[in-house]
Amino acid sequence: MDTNDKKLITKFVVIFLGTATIFVAVQVLFNLREFKFIGRTPGSISTITVTGTGEVSAKPDVAEVSFAISKDGKTVSEVQSQASDIEKKVIAFLKEKGIADKDVKTVNYSLSPRYEYKTTVCSPTYCPPTSDNRTLIGYEVRQDMLVKVRAIDTAGEIIGGLGTLGVTDVSGINLTLDDPDKTQRDARAEAISDAKQKAEELANDLGVNLRTIVSFSDRNGGTPTPIYMEKLSSGMGMDTAVSSTPTLPTGENTYSSSVSITYEIE
Numbered sequence: 001m002d003t004n005d006k007k008l009i010t011k012f013v014v015i016f017l018g019t020a021t022i023f024v025a026v027q028v029l030f031n032l033r034e035f036k037f038i039g040r041t042p043g044s045i046s047t048i049t050v051t052g053t054g055e056v057s058a059k060p061d062v063a064e065v066s067f068a069i070s071k072d073g074k075t076v077s078e079v080q081s082q083a084s085d086i087e088k089k090v091i092a093f094l095k096e097k098g099i100a101d102k103d104v105k106t107v108n109y110s111l112s113p114r115y116e117y118k119t120t121v122c123s124p125t126y127c128p129p130t131s132d133n134r135t136l137i138g139y140e141v142r143q144d145m146l147v148k149v150r151a152i153d154t155a156g157e158i159i160g161g162l163g164t165l166g167v168t169d170v171s172g173i174n175l176t177l178d179d180p181d182k183t184q185r186d187a188r189a190e191a192i193s194d195a196k197q198k199a200e201e202l203a204n205d206l207g208v209n210l211r212t213i214v215s216f217s218d219r220n221g222g223t224p225t226p227i228y229m230e231k232l233s234s235g236m237g238m239d240t241a242v243s244s245t246p247t248l249p250t251g252e253n254t255y256s257s258s259v260s261i262t263y264e265i266e
Helices: 003-035 076-096 152-162 180-206 238-244
Strands: 047-058 062-073 104-117 134-149 169-176 210-223 225-228 253-265
Touching: 047 180, 062 076, 062 152, 076 104, 076 134, 076 152, 134 152, 152 169, 180 210, 180 253
Parallel strands: none
Antiparallel strands: 047 253, 062 134, 062 169, 104 134, 169 225, 210 253
16 A cells, blocks of 8 residues: 555544534534433423402592483473483583593483383273283483592582482492502502512422413403492482582502412423
């Protein structure tokens, strides 16, 4: 074997050893990267899930007052005219009290017939048709309205004033916030902070590290304060309501949030 052949063989050996070394190094690196997944099923990750809660209280700044205008009579035009007269008085009164048009809303309007039913008298051989037992005697109109009182301290006074204008009933008051979403977000932020703290403590106890958030869910809840009062009907204590309606204590509404966060760990 001459010198040139020896040099050529040596060159091939060096190339072979270099390639083999690179291959082994890549395999070792790959195995080291996969080492942390030992004990897992392929494609799975290890996670922990924590829950956090938050609660924020705020004083109501808006009172929502609901009432109805209801009239009955013999003709459609009669009942609509009577209801319209009361509505005009209500609107004028509310404007006088500083209530803006945008804060007065009709939430339901219905016009329905009224019938008188007669007892069916049947003979042994004949029974009158059922339709003959019903007689149209008039119509009834009902308009349900909702008023948002922003000067919440005047809510009691407005309720009393409505009682003198011929509204048929004032059945409930809801004390709430004009912008409850902001307070609800504050409660959620507290819940997230609580969950993060719990996750850090749990990771420390387990001797693992938190990586990315895998999933998140939240559940919000609020407790606006409805005040239910005895239904006030025309001719049944409406005048008394004017002098007996007190200033309404508003207290505070509590808004809560519960979140669940799942972290990937290593």
